[in-house]
Amino acid sequence: xLKKYLKRMASLSVATALIAAALTTHQTAEAASAYEGKKVxxxxxxxxITLTEGWSRGMEEQANLNGFGYEVRDAAFNMKTMSExxxxxxxxxxxxxxxxxxxxxxxxxxxxxxxxxxxxxLQINLQSNQKSTAFVGANWTRIGHDIAEDIxxxxxxxxxxxxxxxxxxGQLTAADSVLMNEAAMAVFAEHPEIEVVSNQASNWxxxxxxxxxATVLQQNPDLCAVFGHWGIHTIGAGNAVKDAGxxxxxxxxxxxxxxxxxxxxxxxxxIDRYWSYNADxxxxxxxxxxxxxxxxxxxxxxxxxxxxxxxxxxxxxxxKPQQCWDLPAKS
Amino acid sequence: MDIGLSESxxxxxxxxxxxxxxxxxxxxxxxxxxxxxxxxxxxxxLEYIILGITLALVLxxxxxxxxxxxxxxxxxxxxxxxxxxxxxxxxxAVIINRGLDLSQISVMVAVSAVFGLMLxxxxxxxxxxxxxxxxxxxxxxxxxxxxxxIEIPALMSTLATAMLIxxxxxxxxxQGEFLVLIPKDLPQVIYISTGKISIFPVSVVIGIVVxxxxxxxxxxxxxxxxxxxxxxxxxxxxxxxxxxxxxxIWLYIFSAITAFIAGIIVSSSSGTxxxxxxxxxxxxxxxxxxxxxxxxxxxxxxxxxxxxIIGVVLIxxxxxxxxxxxxxxxxxxxxxxxxxxxAIVIDNYINPKDTxxxxxxxx
Numbered sequence: 204x205l206k207k208y209l210k211r212m213a214s215l216s217v218a219t220a221l222i223a224a225a226l227t228t229h230q231t232a233e234a235a236s237a238y239e240g241k242k243v244x245x246x247x248x249x250x251x252i253t254l255t256e257g258w259s260r261g262m263e264e265q266a267n268l269n270g271f272g273y274e275v276r277d278a279a280f281n282m283k284t285m286s287e288x289x290x291x292x293x294x295x296x297x298x299x300x301x302x303x304x305x306x307x308x309x310x311x312x313x314x315x316x317x318x319x320x321x322x323x324x325l326q327i328n329l330q331s332n333q334k335s336t337a338f339v340g341a342n343w344t345r346i347g348h349d350i351a352e353d354i355x356x357x358x359x360x361x362x363x364x365x366x367x368x369x370x371x372x373g374q375l376t377a378a379d380s381v382l383m384n385e386a387a388m389a390v391f392a393e394h395p396e397i398e399v400v401s402n403q404a405s406n407w408x409x410x411x412x413x414x415x416x417a418t419v420l421q422q423n424p425d426l427c428a429v430f431g432h433w434g435i436h437t438i439g440a441g442n443a444v445k446d447a448g449x450x451x452x453x454x455x456x457x458x459x460x461x462x463x464x465x466x467x468x469x470x471x472x473x474i475d476r477y478w479s480y481n482a483d484x485x486x487x488x489x490x491x492x493x494x495x496x497x498x499x500x501x502x503x504x505x506x507x508x509x510x511x512x513x514x515x516x517x518x519x520x521x522x523k524p525q526q527c528w529d530l531p532a533k534s
Numbered sequence: 535m536d537i538g539l540s541e542s543x544x545x546x547x548x549x550x551x552x553x554x555x556x557x558x559x560x561x562x563x564x565x566x567x568x569x570x571x572x573x574x575x576x577x578x579x580l581e582y583i584i585l586g587i588t589l590a591l592v593l594x595x596x597x598x599x600x601x602x603x604x605x606x607x608x609x610x611x612x613x614x615x616x617x618x619x620x621x622x623x624x625x626x627a628v629i630i631n632r633g634l635d636l637s638q639i640s641v642m643v644a645v646s647a648v649f650g651l652m653l654x655x656x657x658x659x660x661x662x663x664x665x666x667x668x669x670x671x672x673x674x675x676x677x678x679x680x681x682x683x684i685e686i687p688a689l690m691s692t693l694a695t696a697m698l699i700x701x702x703x704x705x706x707x708x709q710g711e712f713l714v715l716i717p718k719d720l721p722q723v724i725y726i727s728t729g730k731i732s733i734f735p736v737s738v739v740i741g742i743v744v745x746x747x748x749x750x751x752x753x754x755x756x757x758x759x760x761x762x763x764x765x766x767x768x769x770x771x772x773x774x775x776x777x778x779x780x781x782x783i784w785l786y787i788f789s790a791i792t793a794f795i796a797g798i799i800v801s802s803s804s805g806t807x808x809x810x811x812x813x814x815x816x817x818x819x820x821x822x823x824x825x826x827x828x829x830x831x832x833x834x835x836x837x838x839x840x841x842x843i844i845g846v847v848l849i850x851x852x853x854x855x856x857x858x859x860x861x862x863x864x865x866x867x868x869x870x871x872x873x874x875x876x877a878i879v880i881d882n883y884i885n886p887k888d889t890x891x892x893x894x895x896x897x
Contacts, residue, residue, distance in 0.1 A: 251710040279704070280712070280813040375862060404863045406814055410804040414614045418857045421610045422601055435713060439804040442718060446728045446803070464715060471718065473805070 237498045242272035244292045245301040246285065250277045253462035253530050254482045255303065258327055260530075261486020262301065265493055272297075282309060289313045299323045299496055301489065304331045306376040323496050326507075327489055328480075329378040337496060337508040339489045341458075341480035343379045346514065347386030350430060350456050350478060354387075355394050357454055358427035365425040366394075369401040371412050371440055372432045380404065380432050383458070387430065400426065409439030416443035426453050434459030434468070434477060441473035460485070461515060466527035475519045480512040483528040488512065579884045580829040581844055584877065588848045595855035602858065609735060613803075615850035616741035617796040619842070621821045623748040624792030626842045628785055629825055630752070632765040632834025633688035635789045637677060637696035639818045643811055644703040645670045645790075646797030650714035650807040651707065659722045667794055673699060674790025678783030700812045712809040716801050726802040737799045744795060749839040757784055765834030816867065823870065824849050827877045848873070 245262060247255040259275055266273030276292060278285035282305055289310055292300050300317055302324055304310050311333035314324050318335055328340035358364045370387065372380035384402070391397045401419045405412035412431060420426055420443060429444060431437025437457035444453045454475045459465055460482030468474045488510045495508070502508045517526045595602045621638060628635045645666040652662035673695070680691035704710065716723055729736035752758035760781045763771040772778045801807045811817055828845030830837030849870065856866045 249712060251704070251708070251712045280810050375864070401857070401860050402862075403857060403860065406816075406863065408810060408814065409806040409808055410800050410811070413804045415857055417610050417614065418607075418854055421606050422599075422858055435806075438715070438806055442727070442803070442805040445718075464713075467715070473718075 238269040238271040238494070240271075241299075241497050242297040243274070243299045243301060243493055244295070244297045245273070245275045245303075246278060246288055246292060247275065247303040248278055248285065248305050249280045250275060253464065254328070254460040256530050257460060257462070257482035257528070258301075258303075258486040258489055261483070261488070261490040262493060264486075265490030269494060271493075271497065282306075286310065286313065289317075293317050293320065293322060296320070297322060299325055299493060301325045301327055301493075302331070302335075303327050304329045304378060306374065307332045307378050307381060308376065325489065325492055325496065328485065328512075331378070334505070334507050336502060337492050337510075339485060339492050339510045340512055341379070341485075341514070342511045343382035344386045345511075346458050346478050346480075347383030348390055349514075349516075350383070350458070350476075351387035351390035353476065354428045354430065354454070354456065355390060355397060359394050359396050362427075364427040365398075365423075366396040367398050367400045367423050367426045368428045368430060369416065369419045369423075369426060369440075370399060370403075370430045370432075371415060371437065372402070372404045373407040373436060375404050379458070383432055405431075405436045405439070407433060407436050409436050409442075411439070412436040413439035413443045416440040417447065420444065420447050420449060420453070424449075428454040428456060431455065431457040433457065434465045434474065438468055438473055441468065445473060461517070461527050463527050463529050466517070466522070466524055469517060469519055469522050470524075472519070477517040479515040479517055479526070481515055481528065483530075485512050578829065580877070580880060581841060583880060584827055584829065584844050584848055587873070588844070588851055591848070591851050591855060595851070595858070599855065599858045602855065605733070607854070607858075609733070609738070611850050611854040612738045612741075613735045614854065615846055616737045617800045618817075618820060618824060618849070619741050619846045620744045620792050620796040620799070621817075622824045622842045622846055623744050623839070624789035625821045626825045626828075626830050626837065626839070627748065627752065627758075627761055628688070628789050629822075629830050629832060630765045630834055630837055631761045631782070631785050632768065632832075633681065633782075633785065634692060634822075634832070635677065635786065636689065636692040636818065637673070637699055638692075638789055638793050638821065640696045640699040640703065640812050641670060641673045641790050642793035642797040642800070643807065643809055644673065644699050644707060645794045646801040646807045647703055647707045647714050647809070649798060650716050650801055653717055653720065653723075654715060659720060663798070666797070667791075670790040670794035671787055674787035675783055677790070678786035681786065682779035682782035696812075700809075703812070704809055708809060714801075714807040716805050716807065718805045723802045726799060727805075737803065740795065740799065744792065745839055745843065748842075751788070752838055757781060761785060762835055765836075767835070820849065820870075823874045827874065 243262065243266065245259060250256060250259070263273050276288045278288055285305065286309060289302070290313060293313065293316060300322055302310055302314060304326060307330065311331045314331055314333045314335050317324050324335035325337045325339065326335055330338060354368055358366050358368065370384065372384060374380055391399060400423050401415065403415050405415060416429060429440050431440050434457040437455060441455040444450055444455055450472050455473065456476045457474050458478040461479030462482065465474065465477055469477060492508065492510055500508055515526055592603070601607060624638060625635060648669055649662045649666035652665055653659065677692055677695055680686050680695065681688050704712070708714065718724065726736055731739050752761065760771065760776050763776060764778055764781060768778065824845035825842060826832060827848055828837065828841035828843065830841045852869065853866070856869065
């Protein structure tokens, strides 16, 4: 009896395993066919930045694993070229274009054109005014709000500080600057003791950020905090603070992809507090999103499929080297 | 010899350049008359207009901004404009020669990238400086050779080399990266970025030395006189037997050297060498602007270091005041653009083209 039962169980297990294997194979085959012959074009503002290199690595890894085509078309910081590259990419009819928007307007019309022609657009980290199928990146409103709250705690009421803050956006029309500025100003509006003494874009350049900070510091020696919208240009601002001998009294805030360069600068006392959205993780998320899009994932009407990047807050006082990531050397 | 030099020198004399060789030694009265001409409004209306605008801006900013006219702020203003003034020295010499160096910022970034990479790889400071300096000499000589021997107009040749150098810098030197970090803990780097001589920042002192050297080059050397002569009437200078080709090569080498010095100062101060200054930045626009605003016409043959200083002071005061007034970058660019256009229009109105100035190669 027991033998019969065991035999039946064994047959059932084998059958279940076979069905599961068949189903899995079917699903894998289905998924594989979803990727077969598909093509993705990534158009970054520029390669050579750890951000874009990290993203590209994550997406290329998925392309190699799943057998879809992947190509990078580098705009090399040239906005006019970027627009032309995007038009050319639309003409080439890929399945997905991954767009890294330098401003909220530049590619808006072309994103709409691509989507209307059935080319899905994944916007990465910097959004356009124009919605598309998907977005992977940081929640700028949240970062702006959180940093502003931190500044209020450090410089506001009962802190014994002046409450003076200098904001250094990258470019006033870039999505991160627009959203972080809005969010931060909304917080500061509720705290009249906080005074924004300067809010001038550095055009992402460290030297320009240094000049602005040096001038503002001279005029406001009791400045409490500098809020740089991107870690790289904030290095210039942080060096101005350090060179003025104010590293102990002025807090330097920044945001970014959290590469090793930033940790080196936190260790050197150039940047004090840093909100990292971990570009390496964003690359993995972007790769996953590409697969989902190819499998047919669709957003609700008028919405985008969205993956918000988790944040790592790195502070000088509690800094650990492993909070930053390293881009592997190219082979 | 007499045809070319006397014609060009006569024009220089009229427009405020130093006395030509054949007019030296006429005694005190001649020198006095010369200085009278140099300072006369009739001879130099644009300079006086720019000086007037600068004074008006200083007055306005002093009224509007508390602490604008303080030693501390003026030193910051000087420090922030040092690189511009140094680059302006090279550009001024080139424009006086009726040339244009559109590759100056590319050269600056390329040489400072070499400097920064060598430093971050542990090279000796002087060795890194030496390598960057040699690269500057090579790039300057390349520009000069293209203009002098291949006879490509300066505008086109330096535009081409600007692209070539930018591409070489990005892919050859930076290996696709766009940023080099300068080790800010090196004593030499700290000295350049924060050191002081008396109350003056070291970078400002370097800037003053470069301005004096440029003054000497342009006014007290044969090479400098040749730059004026070539800018005033290139054909006459060549027919008079001047070695115009050699002079052209030295001219662009001088421009590259100023780019090298500015690059060392900028990278030491900001702690970075940022490739995007070439592609994104408005630095080249600002360098040409301070030269032209100060009263060095693009048609060449006129002007000097004093003109450059006027232009730099105007732009620096404007930049500093607008920063302290918290005006956005777009508004700042708009104001600077308006001032440049106004200066060019006023210049054209005051110095209309005539048979002397309306010659070949005019921009």
